[in-house]
Amino acid sequence: MSDAQPMRTPLRQVRGLGSARSGTSHFWYQRLTSVAGVPLTIGLLLIITALLGRSHAAVVQILGSPIVAIVMLLFIINTAYHMWIGMQEIILDYVHEAKWKFLALMANTFFVFGVSLASIYAILKLSFGV
Amino acid sequence: MVMSIVHRITGAALYFGMLLLAWWLIAAATGPNAYANVEWFMGSLIGQLILFGYTWALLHHMLGGIRHLIWDTIHGFEPAEREMFTLATLIGSIALTLILWVVGYLVMGGPR
Numbered sequence: 001m002s003d004a005q006p007m008r009t010p011l012r013q014v015r016g017l018g019s020a021r022s023g024t025s026h027f028w029y030q031r032l033t034s035v036a037g038v039p040l041t042i043g044l045l046l047i048i049t050a051l052l053g054r055s056h057a058a059v060v061q062i063l064g065s066p067i068v069a070i071v072m073l074l075f076i077i078n079t080a081y082h083m084w085i086g087m088q089e090i091i092l093d094y095v096h097e098a099k100w101k102f103l104a105l106m107a108n109t110f111f112v113f114g115v116s117l118a119s120i121y122a123i124l125k126l127s128f129g130v
Numbered sequence: 131m132v133m134s135i136v137h138r139i140t141g142a143a144l145y146f147g148m149l150l151l152a153w154w155l156i157a158a159a160t161g162p163n164a165y166a167n168v169e170w171f172m173g174s175l176i177g178q179l180i181l182f183g184y185t186w187a188l189l190h191h192m193l194g195g196i197r198h199l200i201w202d203t204i205h206g207f208e209p210a211e212r213e214m215f216t217l218a219t220l221i222g223s224i225a226l227t228l229i230l231w232v233v234g235y236l237v238m239g240g241p242r
Contacts, residue, residue: 031199031202034195034198034199035199037192037195038192038195038196041188041192045185045188045230049230049233049234052234056158056161056162056165056166057162059158059165060158060159063155063158072155076151079148083141083144083145083148086141086145087141087142087145090138090141090142115148115149115152116148118152118155118156119148119151119152119155119156121156121159122152122155122156122158122159123155123159125159126155126158126159
């Protein structure tokens with residue numbers, strides 16, 4: 001075994017990683033949430049249009065009714081995942097210094113969780129009136 | 131080229147715009163006074179401009195996203211097809227935005 005090739009290859013440095021350390025699963029989930037996003041976005045626009053100019057009491061009643069609340073919840077959850085992946089992609093493309101990259105990725109997660117959970121809480125409160 | 135960065139810019143704008151949706155929902159869940167504040171802001175000139183831009187960004191991002199999904203099936207890469215997609219996304223998003231706002235104002239009476 002003179003002239004032996006090293007047994008280690010660079011493969012181990014990239015397997016399952018990528019710049020976000022999460023492999024290629026995000027690519028697929030971004031497509032999945034895109035497809036789901038089309039009907040859910042149309043649903044959201046219809047709901048908002050139907051609520052234009054209505055009184056607070058009417059808006060509360062409609063937003064809290066089952067079909068509307070379910071569409072809103074699906075939209076918010078689907079969008080949360082989609083926007084989280086999308087912003088991560090933007091951060092990874094433009095922020096290269098490790099410290100800032102991970103701070104930005106953390107901020108992305110905090111923002112998405114905060115905004116989405118607040119929206120979900122509001123829908124549930126309108127639905128169950130607690 | 132340009133359409134690619136516009137897709138990204140509209141995505142980033144929609145990202146922060148989710149704050150508006152959250153504000154609206156939380157205000158509705160809070161009570162009539164909080165909801166009146168949202169209605170006042172959304173009905174103001176600045177609010178209307180933001181909402182109009184937001185409507186267009188959402189529709190443009192949606193149509194541009196459909197374009198990307200078609201490309202994922204390895205179709206639509208011919209020059210003529212790409213031109214057609216670009217026009218369809220632009221004209222489609224502007225037309226749909228105008229239709230929605232005309233319906234919003236004429237049929238639903240707009241924000242009050």
